[in-house]
Amino acid sequence: MNVVNFLRQKPQLLSPLVTYALNGLEKCWMPGHGRWSHIYHLDGRTRPNESVPHSDAFYTLNVLLGMSRLPEWPAGIVAAEIYAQNAVDLLRLPATKYAYGMALWSAAELGLDVPQAVAQRVESLLSKADNWHGFRAQDLGMLLAGVIAQARAGDRRWVPFIDPLFAFLREHYHAPSGLFFDQPHGFRRRFASFATQTYLTLACYLYGEFTGKPDAIAMADGSTRKLIALQGPQGEWPWFFDAQRGTVLDYYEVYSVHQYGMAPAFLEHAEQHGVKEARDALIRGFKWVLGENQLRRPMLVPDLQLSIRSQVRKGELRTAKLRMLRALANAHLNRQAGLIDPAGLDVRLECRSYELGWILWSFGRRTDLKQLTHDPAFAAPAVDELRRAP
Numbered sequence: 447m448n449v450v451n452f453l454r455q456k457p458q459l460l461s462p463l464v465t466y467a468l469n470g471l472e473k474c475w476m477p478g479h480g481r482w483s484h485i486y487h488l489d490g491r492t493r494p495n496e497s498v499p500h501s502d503a504f505y506t507l508n509v510l511l512g513m514s515r516l517p518e519w520p521a522g523i524v525a526a527e528i529y530a531q532n533a534v535d536l537l538r539l540p541a542t543k544y545a546y547g548m549a550l551w552s553a554a555e556l557g558l559d560v561p562q563a564v565a566q567r568v569e570s571l572l573s574k575a576d577n578w579h580g581f582r583a584q585d586l587g588m589l590l591a592g593v594i595a596q597a598r599a600g601d602r603r604w605v606p607f608i609d610p611l612f613a614f615l616r617e618h619y620h621a622p623s624g625l626f627f628d629q630p631h632g633f634r635r636r637f638a639s640f641a642t643q644t645y646l647t648l649a650c651y652l653y654g655e656f657t658g659k660p661d662a663i664a665m666a667d668g669s670t671r672k673l674i675a676l677q678g679p680q681g682e683w684p685w686f687f688d689a690q691r692g693t694v695l696d697y698y699e700v701y702s703v704h705q706y707g708m709a710p711a712f713l714e715h716a717e718q719h720g721v722k723e724a725r726d727a728l729i730r731g732f733k734w735v736l737g738e739n740q741l742r743r744p745m746l747v748p749d750l751q752l753s754i755r756s757q758v759r760k761g762e763l764r765t766a767k768l769r770m771l772r773a774l775a776n777a778h779l780n781r782q783a784g785l786i787d788p789a790g791l792d793v794r795l796e797c798r799s800y801e802l803g804w805i806l807w808s809f810g811r812r813t814d815l816k817q818l819t820h821d822p823a824f825a826a827p828a829v830d831e832l833r834r835a836p
Contacts (some may be wrong), residue, residue, distance in 0.1 A: 480529075500542075506528060508552070511548065537563055554596045554598065591645075618630035667720075676692075680732035714728075
């Protein structure tokens with residue numbers, strides 16, 4: 447992956463934001479593994495890239511999905527080879543179900559064939575409807591996005607799964623509040639994350655656009671409007687919701703990727719379908735990363751062209767138990783969570799490669815948000831020098 451030479455040859459092809467993400471991904475690339483890393487630690491250690499193979503493989507497919515939106519690729523990134531290796535590796539690793547959805551989705555966007563063994567694994571998973579009752583929201587959302595992308599790209603074998611999967615989503619995951627449940631059954635289902643909302647909202651938009659069915663678009667618009675109503679005063683996207691009641695159970699952690707990548711992914715569709723408040727919500731959320739947040743600090747690392755993962759409550763960097771207990775109490779008491787004093791916050795000093803992949807997906811083709819994509823924060827001296835180089 448040679449971003450430097452690419453920028454010297456094509457200095458005006460990419461926005462400063464996309465350039466920033468590509469430079470960051472170059473730091474996360476692990477040539478000995480043929481993948482982008484699970485974590486790039488920002489605490490100054492001498493070997494900052496940490497590999498967790500099944501996560502690396504999924505993140506790499508997510509990065510490739512984002513790169514599919516670039517007008518041209520940097521030299522040295524052979525998408526077909528990287529994709530094939532990591533898609534097939536899912537079969538031997540403890541991969542999540544949603545990773546297979548990403549394998550379908552990224553292949554379709556890249557114009558690549560899904561390896562036969564991977565396609566067979568997904569077909570086996572989807573052919574038994576009993577399997578669906580074990581899907582978390584992210585599993586269902588990515589698998590539905592993947593089969594729709596494949597069908598749109600011309601592979602008709604995935605078409606029979608599309609309508610039944612959406613019907614299952616509508617029946618088992620759509621909550622009365624307009625938000626989405628995390629699971630189809632059980633006590634845990636009402637405790638839904640922002641990721642739950644992102645992947646199912648995106649899936650509804652993709653389904654509605656593919657089939658032309660307005661009820662799916664209406665579901666996605668409803669979820670989007672509800673999320674915007676729950677957005678924090680400085681653009682924070684809350685992390686944990688009571689989907690049944692449509693309330694925030696805990697704002698924290700507030701993740702940078704939600705602010706600059708995942709929320710913009712579904713808000714772009716919302717804008718296209720007439721949700722007028724979507725654009726302002728996107729801009730406010732993005733500016734949180736630029737420093738308009740509780741800590742009044744940019745969540746960027748310009749020297750590395752990376753981002754800081756999140757703002758988290760002090761004492762909770764290594765445990766989620768307190769967050770779960772707090773969410774249970776708030777749900778039991780029907781209590782709406784709020785932001786805490788900034789003195790009680792810390793930052794998680796790491797960056798994950800998929801986060802930068804979502805920047806590429808959400809902004810690789812956008813030219814209408816220059817107040818974000820061309821913010822001075824992304825025009826670091828090193829980048830400026832590359833753009834001036836002969």
